Amino acid sequence: MKALPILHAALDDARLTFRSRPALEAHQRRLAHEHLRWVAAHSPAVAARFRAAGLPLSRWPELPPTTKAQMLATFDTLNTAGVTLAQALNTARRAEQTRDFTPRLPTPRGPVTVGLSTGTSGTQGVFLVGEAEQARWAGTVLRALLPGGWRGLTRRHRVAFFLRADSPLYRSVGSRWLDFRFFDLLRPVAELARELTAYRPTLIVGPPAVLRAVQDQGAGVQAERVVSVAEVLDPDDAGHLRAWGPVVQVYQATEGLLALPCEHGELHLTEAHVHFDLEAVGGGLVRPVITDLRRRVQPFVRHRLDDLLRLHPEPCPCGRAARRVAAIVGRQDDALHLPGPGGAPVTIWPDFLRGALSAVPGLRDYRAEQTGAATLTLALDPCTPDLGTQALAEVRAALRRSGADPAQVTLSTVPLLPLPPGTKRRRVSRARPLAPEVTP
Ligand SMILES: [Zn+2]
Missing domain, CATH: 3.40.50.12780 (ANL, N-terminal domain)
Known part of the structure; x- marks a missing residue:
């Protein structure tokens, strides 16, 4: 390139x-x-x-x-x-x-x-x-993301990319003004945290869930920008990531x-x-x-x-x-359909639940999954009785605000298990039969 x-x-x-x-x-x-x-x-x-x-x-x-x-x-x-x-x-x-x-x-x-x-x-x-x-993609992204726009290219930048795969699209912007380091999401998080600290990036790009995990492992960096990609950026993630520098997101x-x-x-x-x-x-x-x-x-x-x-x-x-x-x-596929006061299903958008669970103090991470017509499971980290009670109260209030009837919904809490490495995180989702694979 x-x-x-x-x-x-x-x-x-x-x-x-x-x-x-x-x-x-x-x-x-x-x-x-x-x-x-x-x-x-x-x-x-x-x-x-x-x-x-x-x-x-x-x-x-x-x-x-x-x-x-x-x-x-x-x-x-x-x-x-x-x-x-x-x-x-x-x-x-x-x-x-x-x-x-x-x-x-x-x-x-x-x-x-x-x-x-x-x-x-x-x-x-x-x-x-x-x-x-x-080239057009790379130019547009660079101009938008580099601190100082394209004039930012007059200084050398170190860019840390956390990606599931080392996408050639992202790599294509490498040049003598830019140094790219690819952090493979399949490597142990503690190792990624050590390497990131030593690299001293000026720009950090990655999915917010991964960046949070690396931050929790003690990576200490001061970047000019932290760029969230590939997943929806929740307000609580943005808040934590600000410890590394100003946080922005790209929607691709x-x-x-x-x-x-x-x-x-x-x-x-x-x-x-x-x-x-x-x-x-x-x-x-x-x-x-x-x-x-x-x-x-x-x-x-x-x-x-x-x-x-x-x-x-x-x-x-x-x-x-x-x-x-x-x-x-979020994806329309991820919207929940839970019973309303008359029994007919009501649509609940993922950001309603994200907002509700972000409001629970002390909750580090969570996932909410609709597993049946009227069942919703909350996976919580940490999963203490106290936090469980608070999370359930917030979710019931959010359901009511969305027009659903919490009394008709079976809610349960379980401990949150870590995602397999490299998996994209969706904090709110609805279980559904597997869609057929594309077989050409
Ligand atoms: Zn603007």
């Missing part, structure tokens, strides 16, 4: 900070016009969707949205690099097994990087990224880089590159339908995400026109 295209992308990105909504929307329309013409000409699956809907390209905002399952079902004719789902899955899985983290496939459009999403339930996502797209999914922090630490949708339609699902929550206005190798056109967001109603003091995310509430 060369540094020049990355710097170019970082500079270009600086130009793309919009202060007015009409200017941002005009920019999106310009990008969409060019991009969709190219995509429809090269991706048979996208062209077929327009034909099936009877819509010309100019009416793309009306195209019925696709889901991840539909995306995977048409993968072979959706991507424009001629990669089949079987090839992509084999390449990515082999890379994870051998821990050779530069899985690339030669294609007529140049080398393409293959990755798997780290989702723990449902269907595993697959992504393909071309070289130019990778298989479907792309979706939101980045501004200089005020607020999360903004990446609207200079991705168009977001936001479907209201009740309770002040929205579900994004994205159209990526840049990615050509694996196009995302009117693609519905599983994540639910809460937007911030006020503009950000930074002045950006890109909308501001108040909370990534």
